[in-house]
Amino acid sequence: MSPSPFPSRRAPMYASVPDQQWNDWRWQLSHRLNSFEDLNKLLKLTESEKKALMTRGLFRVDITPYFVSLINPEDPNDPIRRQVIPTADEIVPFTGMMEDSLAEDLHSPVPGLVHRYPDRVLMLVTTQCASYCRYCTRSRIVGNPAATFSKAEFELQLDYLRKTPQIRDVLISGGDPLTIAPRQLEELLSRLREIPHIEVIRIGTRVPVFMPMRVTTELTDMLQKYHPLWMNIHVNHPNEITAELAEACDRLTRAGIPLGNQSVLLAGINDCPHIFRKLVQDLVRIRVRPYYIYQCDLVEGAGHFRTPVAKGIEIIEALRGHTSGFAVPTFVVDAPGGGGKIPLGPNYLVSMSDHKIVLRNYEGLITTYEEPESYKPHDPKTCPYCQNKQAEPGQNGVQGLLDGESMMIKPEGFDRLHSRGGEQHRLRSGQDKWKPLGIGEDPD
Numbered sequence: 001m002s003p004s005p006f007p008s009r010r011a012p013m014y015a016s017v018p019d020q021q022w023n024d025w026r027w028q029l030s031h032r033l034n035s036f037e038d039l040n041k042l043l044k045l046t047e048s049e050k051k052a053l054m055t056r057g058l059f060r061v062d063i064t065p066y067f068v069s070l071i072n073p074e075d076p077n078d079p080i081r082r083q084v085i086p087t088a089d090e091i092v093p094f095t096g097m098m099e100d101s102l103a104e105d106l107h108s109p110v111p112g113l114v115h116r117y118p119d120r121v122l123m124l125v126t127t128q129c130a131s132y133c134r135y136c137t138r139s140r141i142v143g144n145p146a147a148t149f150s151k152a153e154f155e156l157q158l159d160y161l162r163k164t165p166q167i168r169d170v171l172i173s174g175g176d177p178l179t180i181a182p183r184q185l186e187e188l189l190s191r192l193r194e195i196p197h198i199e200v201i202r203i204g205t206r207v208p209v210f211m212p213m214r215v216t217t218e219l220t221d222m223l224q225k226y227h228p229l230w231m232n233i234h235v236n237h238p239n240e241i242t243a244e245l246a247e248a249c250d251r252l253t254r255a256g257i258p259l260g261n262q263s264v265l266l267a268g269i270n271d272c273p274h275i276f277r278k279l280v281q282d283l284v285r286i287r288v289r290p291y292y293i294y295q296c297d298l299v300e301g302a303g304h305f306r307t308p309v310a311k312g313i314e315i316i317e318a319l320r321g322h323t324s325g326f327a328v329p330t331f332v333v334d335a336p337g338g339g340g341k342i343p344l345g346p347n348y349l350v351s352m353s354d355h356k357i358v359l360r361n362y363e364g365l366i367t368t369y370e371e372p373e374s375y376k377p378h379d380p381k382t383c384p385y386c387q388n389k390q391a392e393p394g395q396n397g398v399q400g401l402l403d404g405e406s407m408m409i410k411p412e413g414f415d416r417l418h419s420r421g422g423e424q425h426r427l428r429s430g431q432d433k434w435k436p437l438g439i440g441e442d443p444d
Contacts, residue, residue: 004243005285011069013042022065025214029130029179032062039063039085043073052086059301060143061086063131067210070239079237079269084131087304094303096336100140106338110156112149116340120169123157125149125188129176130210135264135302137334142175154188161195166390171202178207178214182222189226201226204262206234208248215248220255232260232291237270238278246286253287260291263329265312266305267296273318280319280327290329298336309333309344317346321362 014022021027033039036053045053052058063084071081100106107116114122124138127147141147161167170192177185192198203223207214223229231252235241249259261283265271270279280290293315296306312331319328332341350358355371380386380403389403400406 004246006241006243006246006282008243009069011042011065011073014065014069017065023213025211025216028064028066028211028213031065032131033065033068034060034062039068042068043071043081043085045085046076046087048087048089049085051088052090055086055088055091058086058090059134059136059139060132062129062143064211066213066244067131070242077268078239080239082269083133083135083236083266086134089304090134090301092303093300094306096298104138104338110160111153113157113160115160115164115167116338119166120171121161121167122171122173124174125154125172125177126175126180128174128179130179130207130214133206133264135266135296135299135305137297137299138175139299139301158191158195161192161198165197168197168199169202170198170200171204173204176205176207177203178205178219182219186222189223189229193226200228200230202230202232204232204234208233208245208252209235209240212242212244212248215251217251220251220257223252223257224255227256230258230260232262233288234262234264235279235283235288236263236266237275238282241279241282241286249286249288259288261288261329262292262294263290264294264296264305265307265315265331267307269305271307271311271315273315276315277319277323280329281323284324284327290327292341293329293331295331295333297334313344313346317362320346 010017010022033042036045036050039045039053040050043049053061061084067080067084072078075081104114104116104122107114109115112124114124116122124141126149127138127142127144129142132143136142161170172188177188180188189201192201233249235245252259263270263276263279270276276293283290293312295309295312296302298306316328316331330343331345332343334341348360350360350366352358355373357369357371358366359369360366396404396406398409401409
Protein backbone atom coordinates (compact mmCIF):
# COMPACT_ATOMS: atom_id res chain seq x y z
CA MET A 1 0.00 0.00 0.00
CA SER A 2 1.36 3.43 -0.94
CA PRO A 3 2.14 5.96 1.84
CA SER A 4 -0.94 7.77 3.12
CA PRO A 5 -1.36 11.42 2.07
CA PHE A 6 -2.90 12.05 5.50
CA PRO A 7 -1.03 12.81 8.73
CA SER A 8 -0.40 10.50 11.66
CA ARG A 9 -0.10 12.17 15.07
CA ARG A 10 0.66 11.18 18.64
CA ALA A 11 0.76 13.73 21.46
CA PRO A 12 4.20 14.12 23.11
CA MET A 13 2.87 12.80 26.42
CA TYR A 14 2.32 9.42 24.72
CA ALA A 15 5.73 9.24 22.99
CA SER A 16 6.98 6.56 25.41
CA VAL A 17 3.95 4.32 24.99
CA PRO A 18 4.99 1.18 23.06
CA ASP A 19 3.34 0.83 19.64
CA GLN A 20 1.84 -2.49 20.69
CA GLN A 21 -0.12 -0.74 23.45
CA TRP A 22 -0.92 2.39 21.43
CA ASN A 23 -2.43 0.28 18.66
CA ASP A 24 -4.49 -1.82 21.08
CA TRP A 25 -8.07 -0.51 21.14
CA ARG A 26 -8.61 -1.89 24.65
CA TRP A 27 -5.62 0.16 25.86
CA GLN A 28 -7.12 3.24 24.20
CA LEU A 29 -10.43 2.70 26.00
CA SER A 30 -8.82 2.10 29.38
CA HIS A 31 -6.61 5.21 29.12
CA ARG A 32 -9.21 7.76 28.08
CA LEU A 33 -8.86 11.28 29.44
CA ASN A 34 -11.73 12.59 31.50
CA SER A 35 -10.39 14.56 34.47
CA PHE A 36 -9.60 18.22 34.80
CA GLU A 37 -6.02 17.36 35.82
CA ASP A 38 -5.27 15.10 32.84
CA LEU A 39 -6.73 17.47 30.26
CA ASN A 40 -5.08 20.53 31.76
CA LYS A 41 -1.62 18.91 31.48
CA LEU A 42 -2.15 18.33 27.78
CA LEU A 43 -4.07 21.40 26.65
CA LYS A 44 -3.81 24.27 29.18
CA LEU A 45 -7.55 24.58 29.60
CA THR A 46 -9.40 27.88 29.16
CA GLU A 47 -11.45 29.35 32.00
CA SER A 48 -14.64 28.32 30.20
CA GLU A 49 -13.41 24.72 29.89
CA LYS A 50 -12.31 24.66 33.54
CA LYS A 51 -15.73 25.86 34.69
CA ALA A 52 -17.49 23.19 32.61
CA LEU A 53 -15.24 20.37 33.81
CA MET A 54 -15.87 21.34 37.42
CA THR A 55 -19.66 21.55 36.94
CA ARG A 56 -21.62 18.63 38.38
CA GLY A 57 -24.18 16.83 36.25
CA LEU A 58 -22.64 17.80 32.89
CA PHE A 59 -22.69 15.29 30.02
CA ARG A 60 -19.94 12.68 30.35
CA VAL A 61 -16.40 13.49 29.21
CA ASP A 62 -14.10 10.74 27.87
CA ILE A 63 -11.53 11.15 25.07
CA THR A 64 -9.26 8.47 23.65
CA PRO A 65 -5.51 9.20 23.65
CA TYR A 66 -5.52 8.82 19.86
CA PHE A 67 -8.25 11.43 19.31
CA VAL A 68 -6.91 13.91 21.84
CA SER A 69 -3.57 13.73 19.98
CA LEU A 70 -5.28 15.32 16.95
CA ILE A 71 -5.92 18.53 18.89
CA ASN A 72 -3.61 21.51 18.47
CA PRO A 73 -2.92 22.33 22.15
CA GLU A 74 -2.07 25.94 21.32
CA ASP A 75 -5.44 26.67 19.72
CA PRO A 76 -8.42 27.06 22.11
CA ASN A 77 -10.73 27.03 19.06
CA ASP A 78 -9.30 23.86 17.54
CA PRO A 79 -12.20 22.14 15.71
CA ILE A 80 -11.54 18.75 17.31
CA ARG A 81 -11.07 20.23 20.77
CA ARG A 82 -14.44 21.97 20.63
CA GLN A 83 -16.22 18.72 19.74
CA VAL A 84 -15.09 16.74 22.79
CA ILE A 85 -14.06 19.16 25.56
CA PRO A 86 -16.94 20.96 27.30
CA THR A 87 -17.19 24.70 27.73
CA ALA A 88 -19.39 26.82 29.98
CA ASP A 89 -21.66 27.42 26.97
CA GLU A 90 -23.16 23.96 27.60
CA ILE A 91 -24.73 25.27 30.79
CA VAL A 92 -26.64 28.03 28.97
CA PRO A 93 -30.25 27.17 28.00
CA PHE A 94 -31.69 28.27 24.64
CA THR A 95 -35.07 28.69 22.96
CA GLY A 96 -36.46 25.39 21.71
CA MET A 97 -34.12 23.25 23.84
CA MET A 98 -35.38 19.68 24.36
CA GLU A 99 -34.20 16.59 26.18
CA ASP A 100 -35.42 14.17 23.49
CA SER A 101 -35.52 16.49 20.50
CA LEU A 102 -36.32 13.74 17.96
CA ALA A 103 -39.07 12.14 20.10
CA GLU A 104 -37.30 8.78 19.89
CA ASP A 105 -38.89 7.59 23.12
CA LEU A 106 -42.33 8.27 21.63
CA HIS A 107 -41.54 5.98 18.68
CA SER A 108 -40.11 3.14 20.79
CA PRO A 109 -42.49 0.15 20.86
CA VAL A 110 -39.99 -1.62 23.13
CA PRO A 111 -36.99 -0.17 25.02
CA GLY A 112 -34.12 0.73 22.72
CA LEU A 113 -35.95 0.21 19.42
CA VAL A 114 -37.08 3.28 17.46
CA HIS A 115 -39.60 2.55 14.69
CA ARG A 116 -40.09 5.94 13.02
CA TYR A 117 -40.11 4.96 9.32
CA PRO A 118 -42.23 2.22 7.69
CA ASP A 119 -39.61 -0.32 6.65
CA ARG A 120 -36.67 0.31 8.97
CA VAL A 121 -35.79 0.66 12.63
CA LEU A 122 -33.07 2.12 14.79
CA MET A 123 -31.75 -0.44 17.28
CA LEU A 124 -29.94 1.01 20.30
CA VAL A 125 -27.65 -1.65 21.77
CA THR A 126 -25.42 0.29 24.17
CA THR A 127 -25.16 3.67 25.87
CA GLN A 128 -21.35 3.72 25.76
CA CYS A 129 -19.05 5.47 23.24
CA ALA A 130 -15.29 5.60 22.72
CA SER A 131 -15.44 9.38 23.19
CA TYR A 132 -18.40 11.69 23.76
CA CYS A 133 -19.47 14.43 21.35
CA ARG A 134 -20.60 17.58 23.14
CA TYR A 135 -23.63 17.97 20.83
CA CYS A 136 -24.87 14.38 21.31
CA THR A 137 -28.53 13.93 20.35
CA ARG A 138 -28.92 11.11 22.89
CA SER A 139 -27.12 12.74 25.80
CA ARG A 140 -30.20 11.91 27.92
CA ILE A 141 -29.08 8.27 27.95
CA VAL A 142 -25.65 8.00 26.30
CA GLY A 143 -22.69 7.87 28.67
CA ASN A 144 -24.73 6.67 31.62
CA PRO A 145 -23.58 3.15 32.59
CA ALA A 146 -26.80 2.65 34.56
CA ALA A 147 -28.87 3.15 31.39
CA THR A 148 -27.27 0.29 29.42
CA PHE A 149 -29.79 -1.97 27.70
CA SER A 150 -30.30 -5.34 29.34
CA LYS A 151 -30.36 -8.83 27.86
CA ALA A 152 -34.12 -8.93 28.46
CA GLU A 153 -34.61 -5.69 26.50
CA PHE A 154 -32.47 -7.09 23.69
CA GLU A 155 -34.80 -10.10 23.50
CA LEU A 156 -37.81 -7.76 23.39
CA GLN A 157 -36.21 -5.91 20.48
CA LEU A 158 -35.67 -9.14 18.55
CA ASP A 159 -39.19 -10.31 19.30
CA TYR A 160 -40.64 -7.07 17.91
CA LEU A 161 -38.53 -7.42 14.77
CA ARG A 162 -39.71 -10.99 14.20
CA LYS A 163 -43.35 -9.94 14.53
CA THR A 164 -43.06 -6.92 12.21
CA PRO A 165 -42.47 -8.24 8.68
CA GLN A 166 -42.43 -4.83 6.97
CA ILE A 167 -39.04 -4.12 8.61
CA ARG A 168 -36.32 -4.88 6.07
CA ASP A 169 -33.53 -2.59 7.32
CA VAL A 170 -32.03 -2.41 10.84
CA LEU A 171 -29.63 0.36 11.84
CA ILE A 172 -27.57 -0.63 14.88
CA SER A 173 -26.48 2.35 16.96
CA GLY A 174 -26.40 3.50 20.56
CA GLY A 175 -23.99 4.72 22.00
CA ASP A 176 -21.55 3.03 19.68
CA PRO A 177 -21.99 -0.65 18.80
CA LEU A 178 -18.25 -1.09 18.09
CA THR A 179 -17.51 -0.50 21.79
CA ILE A 180 -19.33 -3.65 22.90
CA ALA A 181 -17.49 -6.92 23.37
CA PRO A 182 -16.71 -8.69 20.05
CA ARG A 183 -18.60 -11.80 21.16
CA GLN A 184 -21.72 -9.75 21.93
CA LEU A 185 -21.51 -7.89 18.62
CA GLU A 186 -21.35 -11.14 16.69
CA GLU A 187 -24.26 -12.59 18.63
CA LEU A 188 -26.31 -9.50 17.79
CA LEU A 189 -25.53 -9.76 14.07
CA SER A 190 -26.16 -13.50 13.92
CA ARG A 191 -29.51 -13.17 15.70
CA LEU A 192 -30.59 -10.45 13.28
CA ARG A 193 -29.55 -12.57 10.30
CA GLU A 194 -31.87 -15.33 11.55
CA ILE A 195 -34.89 -13.11 10.82
CA PRO A 196 -35.83 -13.77 7.15
CA HIS A 197 -37.40 -10.40 6.29
CA ILE A 198 -34.40 -8.33 7.48
CA GLU A 199 -32.54 -7.66 4.25
CA VAL A 200 -29.96 -5.05 5.27
CA ILE A 201 -28.04 -4.44 8.48
CA ARG A 202 -26.36 -1.09 9.04
CA ILE A 203 -23.92 -0.03 11.76
CA GLY A 204 -23.67 3.61 12.81
CA THR A 205 -20.33 4.25 14.49
CA ARG A 206 -17.74 6.89 15.29
CA VAL A 207 -15.23 4.35 16.61
CA PRO A 208 -13.12 4.36 13.39
CA VAL A 209 -12.71 8.12 13.94
CA PHE A 210 -12.16 8.09 17.71
CA MET A 211 -10.21 4.82 17.81
CA PRO A 212 -9.30 3.41 14.37
CA MET A 213 -7.23 0.62 15.94
CA ARG A 214 -10.55 -1.07 16.77
CA VAL A 215 -10.91 -1.96 13.08
CA THR A 216 -8.82 -5.10 13.18
CA THR A 217 -8.64 -7.92 10.66
CA GLU A 218 -10.53 -10.05 13.19
CA LEU A 219 -13.35 -7.50 13.23
CA THR A 220 -13.65 -7.22 9.45
CA ASP A 221 -13.48 -11.02 9.05
CA MET A 222 -16.40 -11.31 11.43
CA LEU A 223 -18.45 -8.48 9.92
CA GLN A 224 -18.26 -9.78 6.37
CA LYS A 225 -19.99 -13.00 7.43
CA TYR A 226 -23.22 -11.03 7.82
CA HIS A 227 -23.55 -9.27 4.46
CA PRO A 228 -25.29 -7.26 3.16
CA LEU A 229 -23.86 -5.03 5.89
CA TRP A 230 -23.34 -1.28 5.53
CA MET A 231 -21.60 1.21 7.81
CA ASN A 232 -21.89 4.95 8.38
CA ILE A 233 -19.07 6.75 10.16
CA HIS A 234 -19.10 10.30 11.52
CA VAL A 235 -16.43 12.81 10.45
CA ASN A 236 -17.08 16.53 10.92
CA HIS A 237 -13.78 18.15 9.93
CA PRO A 238 -10.84 17.37 7.60
CA ASN A 239 -8.47 17.30 10.61
CA GLU A 240 -10.14 14.04 11.70
CA ILE A 241 -8.99 12.25 8.54
CA THR A 242 -5.65 10.66 9.35
CA ALA A 243 -3.47 7.85 8.06
CA GLU A 244 -4.97 5.63 10.78
CA LEU A 245 -8.56 6.39 9.74
CA ALA A 246 -7.65 5.83 6.08
CA GLU A 247 -6.19 2.42 6.97
CA ALA A 248 -9.27 1.46 9.01
CA CYS A 249 -11.59 2.44 6.15
CA ASP A 250 -9.43 0.50 3.71
CA ARG A 251 -9.86 -2.65 5.82
CA LEU A 252 -13.62 -2.15 5.95
CA THR A 253 -14.06 -1.54 2.23
CA ARG A 254 -11.83 -4.51 1.35
CA ALA A 255 -14.22 -6.59 3.46
CA GLY A 256 -17.02 -5.47 1.12
CA ILE A 257 -18.62 -3.01 3.54
CA PRO A 258 -19.91 0.16 1.81
CA LEU A 259 -19.03 3.25 3.87
CA GLY A 260 -20.97 6.48 4.21
CA ASN A 261 -20.35 9.55 6.33
CA GLN A 262 -22.67 11.66 8.44
CA SER A 263 -21.59 15.13 9.55
CA VAL A 264 -23.28 17.57 11.89
CA LEU A 265 -23.18 21.25 10.94
CA LEU A 266 -21.46 22.93 13.91
CA ALA A 267 -20.86 26.64 14.51
CA GLY A 268 -17.16 27.52 14.64
CA ILE A 269 -16.14 24.01 13.61
CA ASN A 270 -17.28 23.29 10.06
CA ASP A 271 -19.77 26.06 9.18
CA CYS A 272 -17.74 27.04 6.12
CA PRO A 273 -18.22 25.97 2.48
CA HIS A 274 -14.45 25.65 1.98
CA ILE A 275 -14.02 23.39 5.01
CA PHE A 276 -16.84 21.17 3.81
CA ARG A 277 -15.47 20.96 0.28
CA LYS A 278 -12.13 19.82 1.68
CA LEU A 279 -13.93 17.36 3.98
CA VAL A 280 -16.02 15.65 1.30
CA GLN A 281 -13.10 15.47 -1.12
CA ASP A 282 -10.87 13.87 1.52
CA LEU A 283 -13.65 11.43 2.42
CA VAL A 284 -14.00 10.13 -1.13
CA ARG A 285 -10.21 9.71 -1.27
CA ILE A 286 -10.54 7.11 1.50
CA ARG A 287 -13.59 5.56 -0.22
CA VAL A 288 -16.21 6.99 2.14
CA ARG A 289 -19.22 8.53 0.44
CA PRO A 290 -20.65 11.70 2.05
CA TYR A 291 -24.22 10.79 3.03
CA TYR A 292 -25.80 13.42 5.30
CA ILE A 293 -25.12 16.85 6.72
CA TYR A 294 -27.35 17.23 9.77
CA GLN A 295 -28.62 20.52 11.08
CA CYS A 296 -27.63 20.48 14.76
CA ASP A 297 -30.51 19.16 16.88
CA LEU A 298 -32.26 21.18 19.58
CA VAL A 299 -30.68 19.03 22.26
CA GLU A 300 -29.89 20.34 25.72
CA GLY A 301 -26.36 21.73 26.00
CA ALA A 302 -25.83 22.16 22.25
CA GLY A 303 -27.22 25.65 21.68
CA HIS A 304 -23.80 27.20 21.03
CA PHE A 305 -23.18 24.74 18.18
CA ARG A 306 -26.30 25.71 16.24
CA THR A 307 -26.17 27.60 12.93
CA PRO A 308 -28.96 29.11 10.81
CA VAL A 309 -30.42 26.56 8.39
CA ALA A 310 -29.35 28.94 5.62
CA LYS A 311 -25.72 28.04 6.35
CA GLY A 312 -26.41 24.44 5.31
CA ILE A 313 -28.07 25.62 2.10
CA GLU A 314 -25.03 27.77 1.37
CA ILE A 315 -22.72 24.79 1.85
CA ILE A 316 -24.73 22.61 -0.56
CA GLU A 317 -24.69 25.49 -3.06
CA ALA A 318 -20.89 25.51 -2.79
CA LEU A 319 -20.66 21.74 -3.37
CA ARG A 320 -23.19 21.00 -6.13
CA GLY A 321 -21.40 21.49 -9.45
CA HIS A 322 -18.18 22.54 -7.72
CA THR A 323 -17.11 18.99 -6.90
CA SER A 324 -18.00 15.42 -7.87
CA GLY A 325 -21.71 14.67 -7.63
CA PHE A 326 -21.17 11.61 -5.47
CA ALA A 327 -19.26 13.80 -3.00
CA VAL A 328 -22.32 16.00 -2.34
CA PRO A 329 -24.23 14.88 0.77
CA THR A 330 -27.89 15.56 1.50
CA PHE A 331 -28.53 18.38 3.96
CA VAL A 332 -31.31 17.43 6.37
CA VAL A 333 -33.16 18.81 9.35
CA ASP A 334 -34.23 16.00 11.66
CA ALA A 335 -37.59 17.49 12.51
CA PRO A 336 -38.26 18.10 16.23
CA GLY A 337 -41.06 16.00 17.65
CA GLY A 338 -40.26 12.94 15.57
CA GLY A 339 -40.98 14.31 12.10
CA GLY A 340 -37.98 12.53 10.63
CA LYS A 341 -35.30 13.75 8.25
CA ILE A 342 -36.42 16.54 5.92
CA PRO A 343 -34.00 17.24 3.02
CA LEU A 344 -33.29 20.87 2.18
CA GLY A 345 -31.29 22.41 -0.63
CA PRO A 346 -30.93 25.32 -3.02
CA ASN A 347 -33.77 25.79 -5.50
CA TYR A 348 -32.65 24.93 -9.02
CA LEU A 349 -36.20 24.94 -10.42
CA VAL A 350 -36.98 28.55 -11.34
CA SER A 351 -40.43 28.16 -12.87
CA MET A 352 -42.65 25.74 -14.78
CA SER A 353 -45.59 25.61 -17.16
CA ASP A 354 -47.55 22.78 -18.80
CA HIS A 355 -44.95 22.48 -21.57
CA LYS A 356 -41.65 23.82 -20.28
CA ILE A 357 -39.64 24.18 -17.10
CA VAL A 358 -37.05 26.85 -16.34
CA LEU A 359 -33.90 25.74 -14.52
CA ARG A 360 -30.69 27.27 -13.24
CA ASN A 361 -27.35 25.56 -12.82
CA TYR A 362 -24.65 26.02 -10.16
CA GLU A 363 -23.09 28.89 -12.18
CA GLY A 364 -26.35 30.82 -12.40
CA LEU A 365 -27.00 29.83 -16.03
CA ILE A 366 -30.74 29.95 -16.75
CA THR A 367 -31.96 27.33 -19.19
CA THR A 368 -35.18 25.57 -20.21
CA TYR A 369 -36.28 22.00 -20.67
CA GLU A 370 -39.15 21.18 -23.01
CA GLU A 371 -41.76 18.81 -21.62
CA PRO A 372 -43.05 16.04 -23.95
CA GLU A 373 -46.08 16.98 -26.07
CA SER A 374 -47.54 13.54 -25.53
CA TYR A 375 -46.84 11.18 -22.66
CA LYS A 376 -48.16 7.69 -22.13
CA PRO A 377 -47.90 7.17 -18.38
CA HIS A 378 -47.03 4.00 -16.58
CA ASP A 379 -50.16 1.83 -16.17
CA PRO A 380 -50.49 0.60 -12.58
CA LYS A 381 -53.20 -1.86 -13.64
CA THR A 382 -50.72 -3.91 -15.68
CA CYS A 383 -47.70 -3.42 -13.43
CA PRO A 384 -46.98 -6.45 -11.20
CA TYR A 385 -45.15 -4.25 -8.68
CA CYS A 386 -48.13 -1.92 -8.34
CA GLN A 387 -50.52 -4.85 -8.05
CA ASN A 388 -48.46 -6.38 -5.27
CA LYS A 389 -47.78 -3.19 -3.33
CA GLN A 390 -48.47 -3.28 0.38
CA ALA A 391 -49.96 -0.36 2.22
CA GLU A 392 -48.01 1.38 4.96
CA PRO A 393 -50.69 1.97 7.62
CA GLY A 394 -50.64 5.53 8.87
CA GLN A 395 -47.39 6.40 7.07
CA ASN A 396 -48.34 6.72 3.41
CA GLY A 397 -47.64 10.45 3.49
CA VAL A 398 -47.61 12.47 0.27
CA GLN A 399 -46.76 9.34 -1.73
CA GLY A 400 -50.09 7.94 -0.59
CA LEU A 401 -51.83 10.85 -2.33
CA LEU A 402 -49.90 10.26 -5.54
CA ASP A 403 -50.21 6.49 -5.54
CA GLY A 404 -53.55 5.82 -3.88
CA GLU A 405 -57.18 6.80 -3.58
CA SER A 406 -56.77 9.36 -0.78
CA MET A 407 -57.56 12.91 -1.76
CA MET A 408 -55.98 14.75 1.17
CA ILE A 409 -54.01 14.56 4.38
CA LYS A 410 -55.89 16.19 7.25
CA PRO A 411 -54.44 17.54 10.50
CA GLU A 412 -56.02 16.24 13.69
CA GLY A 413 -59.31 18.03 14.38
CA PHE A 414 -59.59 19.33 10.80
CA ASP A 415 -63.07 17.93 10.14
CA ARG A 416 -64.44 19.27 13.39
CA LEU A 417 -63.02 22.73 12.79
CA HIS A 418 -64.24 22.96 9.19
CA SER A 419 -67.67 21.32 9.58
CA ARG A 420 -69.43 23.77 11.83
CA GLY A 421 -72.73 23.28 10.06
CA GLY A 422 -72.62 19.54 10.57
CA GLU A 423 -71.61 20.10 14.17
CA GLN A 424 -74.65 22.29 14.78
CA HIS A 425 -76.93 19.67 13.22
CA ARG A 426 -75.43 17.01 15.45
CA LEU A 427 -75.80 19.14 18.55
CA ARG A 428 -79.37 20.22 17.76
CA SER A 429 -80.22 16.54 17.43
CA GLY A 430 -79.42 16.11 21.10
CA GLN A 431 -76.06 14.42 20.57
CA ASP A 432 -74.28 16.81 22.89
CA LYS A 433 -74.97 18.78 26.08
CA TRP A 434 -75.03 22.26 24.59
CA LYS A 435 -77.11 23.92 21.87
CA PRO A 436 -75.30 26.29 19.47
CA LEU A 437 -76.82 29.62 18.59
CA GLY A 438 -78.84 30.02 15.42
CA ILE A 439 -78.35 32.86 12.96
CA GLY A 440 -79.53 36.10 14.54
CA GLU A 441 -80.00 34.63 18.02
CA ASP A 442 -78.94 36.81 20.91
CA PRO A 443 -76.29 35.24 23.14
CA ASP A 444 -77.93 36.80 26.20
